[in-house]
Amino acid sequence: MTSSENNGSSNPSITPIGNQQSPMMVDEDNTTPCSTSLDRPEDAQAQPNNEIIEERGRLKSVVWNHFKKRKVDGKDKAKCNYCTRLLVGGSKNGTKHLHDHIKICPRKKFKNNRDMKQKILVRDQHNVDSMASVNAYHFDQDESRKELARMIILHEYPLSIVDHIGFRRYSTSLQPLFKMVCRNTIKDIMSIYDHEREKSMHEIEKNRSKIAITTNMWTSQNKKFIYVSSPHTKEVFYDVLLQTLLEWNIDRKLSTMTVDNCSTNDAVINIILDKLQRSTLVMRGSMLHMRCAAHVLNLIVQDGLNVIGSCIEKVHESVGFWTGSTKRRQRFTDTARQLHVECTKELDLDCKTRWNSTYLMLSTAIEY
Incomplete structure (x- = not known):
């Protein structure tokens, strides 16, 4: 037995003289004996500071927490968990090169926020106020x-949003791994449409009830549900409408069709x-044609407004003048305050094709 007399403390390791067994090391933390790295030939070339972990009774380098062993063409390979690169993984190759790869792996730096096995706070996507769970x-x-x-579909955002620098930076801050698409390649919207259309057609096919159709026409540069080419003649309307009915397989399931009350639709x-x-139609089609009640009511009101059309036009021109600029609006408000007018409503300019907007314009103007 040997001892250290220079510092007054005994040596923590005791080696019997003449013993032919391999030397033993004592872990000062848990005092469990473990073999040295010399007991394993695959760790003979490892770095001096290589940690050794125990797995099912066998000693294993911690570097295997970042790699998986694979057989490729009969050879042992080590596959990186982050960049999926294959390196030599045989027992005779050691683990030093694996440690070196982990230090320079380009995807390893995002380990903390993208590890596939990590636990994070996840909320219910359909409930903003939901409780977070791990x-x-x-x-x-x-x-x-x-x-x-x-x-983009839900909020009707323009496709160009994916090119906005601010949106790209925001997305990267949330998930650095997400590869942003450009507006010319975002075909996912059409894929979602095709998927939802197929689901809807399946539900329609299962449903034995009749289907009521409502149509309307308006001019828009941004939205096109079903494009109708010009001129808007009865032949064009008929062709588009019939094609749509056949496309959705509802030509034999119709109950009524509600359209505006005009001669073209008739x-x-x-x-x-x-x-x-x-x-296949209700009462052999005698109930198919339904005239839109809102459109009929609008026609009745417009006939009544024509009686006072000159007065409405004067009010329309006056309101249009005072709402033409911010300076005019402010001047109108100041004048009304000086005259002690109690009304504080904003002037509204009417839309001549919407009778209720004409009513709102007149009701506010009368108070002033």
């Missing part, structure tokens, strides 16, 4: 692209009736 998180590029497309319905099988 769940396993797995990043999916395809799923994120679908959510981006759903967001002619369109007559042509549609000649092309459909009357035996």
Whole structure:
């Protein structure tokens, strides 16, 4: 037995003289004996500071927490958990090169926020005020692209939002792994449309009830549900409408069709009736044509407003003048205050095709 007399403390390791067994090391933390790295040939070339962990009774380098062993063409390979790169992984190659790769792995720096096994706070996506819970998180590029497309559809954002620098920086801060798409390649919206259309057609096919159709026409540069080319004749309307009915397989499930009360729509319905099988329609199609009640009411009100049309035009011009600029609005407000007018409503300019807007304009103007 040897002892250290220089510092007055005994040596923590005791080696019997003449013993042919391998030397033993004592872990000062838990005092459990473990073999040295010399007992394993695959760790003979490892770095001096290599940590050794125990796994099912066998000693294993901690570097294998970052790699998985794979067989490729009969050879042992080590696959990186982060960049999926394959390196030699045989027992004779040691682990030093694996440690070196972990230090320079380009994706390893995002380990803390993208590790597939990490636990994070996850909220219910459909409830903003939901309680957060700890769940396993797995990043999916395809799923994120679908959510981006759903967001654009839901809020009617322009496709160019994916090119906005601020939006790109914000997305990167949330998930650095997400590869932003450009507006010319975001085909996910059409994929979602095709998927939802197929689901809707399946539900329609299962439903034995009749379907009521309501149509309307308006001019818009941004929204096109079903494009109708010019000129808007009865032949064009008929062709688009019938094609849509056949496309959705609802030509034999119609109950009524509600359209504006105009002569063009009357002619369109007559042509549609000649092309459909009357035996599939309610009362052989006599109840198919329904005139829009709102449109009929609007026509009645417009006839009444024509009686005072000159007065309405004068009010319209006056309101249009005072709401033409911010300076004029402020001058009108100041004058009304000086005259002790109690009304504080904003002047509203009417839209001549909407009778209720004319009513709102007159009701406010009368108070002033």
